[in-house]
Amino acid sequence: MGQKISPVKGTRDVLPGDTYLKKDDPWIRTGHLHLIEQAARELFPLYGYREARTPVLERTALFARGIGDATDIVAKEMYTFEDRDGTQVSMRPEGTASLVRAYVEHAVQQQEPDTKWWYAGPMFRHERQQRGRYRQFTQIGVEALGSPGPRIDAEQIEMLDRWLRALGIPFEMHLNTLGDAQCRPAYRTALQDYLRAHSAELCEDCRKRVETNPIRVLDCKNPQCQEVAAGAPKMEQFLCAACREHFDGLRAALGRLGVAHVVDPKLVRGLDYYTRTTYEAIATSGLGSQSTVAGGGRYDGLTRELGGGDVPGIGFAAGVERLALLVAQAGRELAVHPLVFFAPLGPEEEARADALALELRKAGIPAEVSFRRSNPGNQMKRADALGARFALVLGDAEMKTGRGKLKELKTGAEHEVDLSALPAALRRLAP
Numbered sequence: 001m002g003q004k005i006s007p008v009k010g011t012r013d014v015l016p017g018d019t020y021l022k023k024d025d026p027w028i029r030t031g032h033l034h035l036i037e038q039a040a041r042e043l044f045p046l047y048g049y050r051e052a053r054t055p056v057l058e059r060t061a062l063f064a065r066g067i068g069d070a071t072d073i074v075a076k077e078m079y080t081f082e083d084r085d086g087t088q089v090s091m092r093p094e095g096t097a098s099l100v101r102a103y104v105e106h107a108v109q110q111q112e113p114d115t116k117w118w119y120a121g122p123m124f125r126h127e128r129q130q131r132g133r134y135r136q137f138t139q140i141g142v143e144a145l146g147s148p149g150p151r152i153d154a155e156q157i158e159m160l161d162r163w164l165r166a167l168g169i170p171f172e173m174h175l176n177t178l179g180d181a182q183c184r185p186a187y188r189t190a191l192q193d194y195l196r197a198h199s200a201e202l203c204e205d206c207r208k209r210v211e212t213n214p215i216r217v218l219d220c221k222n223p224q225c226q227e228v229a230a231g232a233p234k235m236e237q238f239l240c241a242a243c244r245e246h247f248d249g250l251r252a253a254l255g256r257l258g259v260a261h262v263v264d265p266k267l268v269r270g271l272d273y274y275t276r277t278t279y280e281a282i283a284t285s286g287l288g289s290q291s292t293v294a295g296g297g298r299y300d301g302l303t304r305e306l307g308g309g310d311v312p313g314i315g316f317a318a319g320v321e322r323l324a325l326l327v328a329q330a331g332r333e334l335a336v337h338p339l340v341f342f343a344p345l346g347p348e349e350e351a352r353a354d355a356l357a358l359e360l361r362k363a364g365i366p367a368e369v370s371f372r373r374s375n376p377g378n379q380m381k382r383a384d385a386l387g388a389r390f391a392l393v394l395g396d397a398e399m400k401t402g403r404g405k406l407k408e409l410k411t412g413a414e415h416e417v418d419l420s421a422l423p424a425a426l427r428r429l430a431p
């Protein structure tokens with residue numbers, strides 16, 4: 001006998017049905033993912049976002065330069081290996097660097113002044129596995145390149161807000177500004193002075209961050225560090241006039257678009273090319289500590305960093321598995337169930353069932369036939385398990401009279417129908 005091979009840690013299978021159920025870890029089904037993806041596919045184009053697909057495998061240098069060597073992602077979370085020709089390659093840990101690479105590579109800037117792209121796909125980070133944190137996970141994200149804001153920022157945040165609302169996600173939109181190259185250095189210094197004075201109260205990682213990337217201390221999840229962060233100087237007090245105007249303009253635009261939001265000084269991105277607007281959609285229940293479902297921000301310095309011109313940009317990425325956990329808890333799903341399940345009792349009836357199912361499918365009606373000979377009781381169980389709305393038993397009587405009974409599985413109600421006009425009968429019964 002062969003040996004069963006288990007999946008890689010931190011990865012999961014997504015199947016159409018449940019394979020197990022744990023109380024606080026509802027199983028994610030493909031129907032949950034479809035609901036989330038479908039909503040994005042329908043909504044994002046209404047705002048002019050078009051889909052872009054880039055490879056999973058990229059040169060390691062793209063992320064080292066694009067995300068920054070000093071980030072956790074690049075320093076310890078990336079799946080990196082040497083390809084057979086000696087090239088250092090990585091499985092992408094996020095989408096923005098790849099999309100901006102493609103934007104620069106194909107000189108998109110010369111073809112259009114404004115570019116709006118969305119993407120969906122798997123990302124890979126070697127992190128500690130926990131609920132809502134996996135090593136292979138899915139992001140749906142968007143990037144808008146070419147506009148310095150703040151109206152585009154507001155438009156994008158409103159789109160995220162609308163998408164999450166359509167999915168029934170309980171969340172709050174948090175918003176902050178990070179300043180820019182003009183005003184952030186003075187803030188960084190003030191923050192560093194403050195943090196050095198509290199260094200003894202910080203976790204080990206944060207003590208290092210004080211010197212390398214002090215802004216990152218603000219979003220450390222350690223309670224001690226959070227306490228220190230609460231008393232830290234705030235970026236808002238240091239904003240230069242242009243950044244102040246951008247932030248005020250963004251908040252006014254969000255007000256006009258009707259997007260409720262909370263200003264949250266703890267919200268940061270640790271890299272220099274991140275400027276001004278930063279935002280996160282945070283679930284207000286149902287996810288525990290992994291509660292950020294989407295993170296976004298303006299990255300006006302990234303295109304230049306990756307060898308392009310000075311092109312301002314802003315984007316967000318949402319964690320699809322986290323959204324799916326919430327959608328699953330709310331019992332929402334996009335799944336197709338058969339409208340009719342045919343249960344034929346003999347060989348002749350089977351041929352008739354196959355023909356009737358084909359007729360329904362041609363009419364766009366989902367139908368399923370039984371491939372097993374078994375009694376009507378078992379057939380009904382199978383129909384029920386498939387989530388069929390009606391079952392139709394085909395036996396001698398039905399073959400002789402050309403009439404059958406559509407049995408509604410939920411209520412037990414029976415509707416006698418003419419088998420030669422089934423699609424029409426179903427349209428009447430289930431418009």
Ligand code: ATP
Binds near residue numbers: 294
């Ligand atoms: P976190 O603080 O949760 O580690 P992050 O800052 O690393 O998030 P981003 O890089 O901004 O996350 O990614 C955007 C979104 O992708 C996150 O808000 C989250 O919903 C999702 N995400 C990030 N890492 C994972 C992961 N390992 N597993 C599942 N979802 C993830």
Ligand code: MG
């Ligand atoms: Mg992370």
